[in-house]
Amino acid sequence: MSTYDLHEGTVTTILIRGARILGGTPSDILLRDGVVADIGDLAGVRADQAVDADGLIALPGLVDLHTHLREPGREDAETVETGTQAAARGGYTAVHAMANTSPVADTAGVVEQVWRLGQEYGHCDVQPVGAVTSGLGGSQLAELGAMADSAARVRVFSDDGKCVSDAVLMRRALEYVKAFDGVVAQHAQEPRLTEGAQLNEGEVSARLGLIGWPAVAEEAIIARDCLLAAHVGSRLHVCHVSTAGSVEIIRWAKSKGWDVTAEVTPHHLLLTDSCAERSPLGPYNPIYKVNPPLRTAEDVRALREALADGTIDCVATDHAPHPVEDKETEWAAAAMGMIGLETALSVVQEAMVETGLLDWAGVADRMSARPAAIGRLAGHGRPVEPGSPGNLTLFDPSVRQPVDPAAMASKSRNTPYEGLTLPGRVVATFLRGRPTVLEGKLV
Numbered sequence: 509m510s511t512y513d514l515h516e517g518t519v520t521t522i523l524i525r526g527a528r529i530l531g532g533t534p535s536d537i538l539l540r541d542g543v544v545a546d547i548g549d550l551a552g553v554r555a556d557q558a559v560d561a562d563g564l565i566a567l568p569g570l571v572d573l574h575t576h577l578r579e580p581g582r583e584d585a586e587t588v589e590t591g592t593q594a595a596a597r598g599g600y601t602a603v604h605a606m607a608n609t610s611p612v613a614d615t616a617g618v619v620e621q622v623w624r625l626g627q628e629y630g631h632c633d634v635q636p637v638g639a640v641t642s643g644l645g646g647s648q649l650a651e652l653g654a655m656a657d658s659a660a661r662v663r664v665f666s667d668d669g670k671c672v673s674d675a676v677l678m679r680r681a682l683e684y685v686k687a688f689d690g691v692v693a694q695h696a697q698e699p700r701l702t703e704g705a706q707l708n709e710g711e712v713s714a715r716l717g718l719i720g721w722p723a724v725a726e727e728a729i730i731a732r733d734c735l736l737a738a739h740v741g742s743r744l745h746v747c748h749v750s751t752a753g754s755v756e757i758i759r760w761a762k763s764k765g766w767d768v769t770a771e772v773t774p775h776h777l778l779l780t781d782s783c784a785e786r787s788p789l790g791p792y793n794p795i796y797k798v799n800p801p802l803r804t805a806e807d808v809r810a811l812r813e814a815l816a817d818g819t820i821d822c823v824a825t826d827h828a829p830h831p832v833e834d835k836e837t838e839w840a841a842a843a844m845g846m847i848g849l850e851t852a853l854s855v856v857q858e859a860m861v862e863t864g865l866l867d868w869a870g871v872a873d874r875m876s877a878r879p880a881a882i883g884r885l886a887g888h889g890r891p892v893e894p895g896s897p898g899n900l901t902l903f904d905p906s907v908r909q910p911v912d913p914a915a916m917a918s919k920s921r922n923t924p925y926e927g928l929t930l931p932g933r934v935v936a937t938f939l940r941g942r943p944t945v946l947e948g949k950l951v
């Protein structure tokens with residue numbers, strides 16, 4: 509039996525009163541010994557603690573397929589502890605920690621180190637992602653089998669930040685991961701077409717005189733990788749899809765029955781490359797510099813529709829913390845990336861729910877069930893029903909508040925939403941029946 513101290517005393521049961529599961533009619537949820545024990549009108553049930561969820565929506569704990577926790581190596585930007593605090597505050601109960609750490613997570617030893625850090629300091633589950641190539645060097649396969657067999661049980665492999673551009677290596681990686689039901693998550697970026705690229709290639713890059721990052725550099729790799737995955741009968745996941753053309757290619761691959769999945773980031777669902785010219789935070793603000801870059805309004809429309817119709821399977825944050833000195837510099841010198849764990853659900857409400865494109869059941873599917881399934885994460889992404897693990901998020905969709913970077917748990921402050929008013933607020937998060945967040949605060 510699991511027990512823990514909550515303020516004082518020992519709590520093993522929590523009664524959540526009046527939560528709207530997936531936005532439905534209010535009902536009570538009893539968490540006992542780490543699982544959802546009962547759902548319904550539980551007015552007569554005694555529990556060690558009650559949580560008033562009047563007006564709150566209950567979702568299964570969110571799962572991120574794409575988080576940069578930065579530890580080991582860049583603890584000045586984020587640590588496993590602060591990154592998972594940010595995740596819990598954002599409603600997440602599991603994150604996949606990307607491999608581009610220092611040292612790179614390309615051996616059983618390093619992925620086990622990250623996994624142990626997660627066990628020790630995590631405010632949510634931490635599932636390490638293994639590198640595809642040694643040192644992200646793009647020339648030699650990493651120890652994929654050893655990472656899969658390690659205590660970390662790696663199933664997702666990615667050189668994210670870099671593209672596995674060598675077609676032979678990509679083919680070998682796709683073949684190799686079949687042995688343990690793994691998936692290669694590709695950062696699709698043709699390197700020669702994006703040398704020196706600063707932002708989306710288009711009217712804005714032309715006006716600003718910055719080197720453009722053309723859509724075709726993403727689309728060409730996605731098309732190639734879909735064909736390779738089909739050729740060897742393996743599983744491909746496309747990271748942070750950013751263009752309308754990419755959506756068309758993925759739609760075509762899925763129509764063939766190929767095992768291809770894809771993610772979109774919250775920022776690509778809300779922001780466009782025009783932010784580089786004019787935005788609440790001023791022109792040329794490198795807070796908007798990200799890879800792949802923010803695209804056009806037409807791309808945003810296509811991405812939203814693709815997430816709604818399931819062509820894009822899930823939302824993944826690409827939470828990319830950077831210290832101030834790496835972001836508050838001139839555009840060309842600034843690091844690429846933005847944080848996103850603590851704002852993801854609000855951005856999805858703004859871009860998808862308030863536009864009528866997804867209901868809350870759809871949000872649960874795209875932010876919990878599908879990412880958990882793609883990452884083969886047992887114990888996450890399950891429906892909110894008796895017998896499921898007690899992984900839950902309670903969310904208040906009725907509030908609107910300005911985004912305040914200073915109030916965030918992340919060690920970094922590089923959010924593009926500063927000052928923007930977004931809907932919704934995560935009120936509580938439960939990991940296996942234990943609160944990690946209550947009243948919007950870390951427990």
Ligand SMILES: [Zn+2]
Binds near residue numbers: 668669747799800
């Ligand atoms: Zn990436």
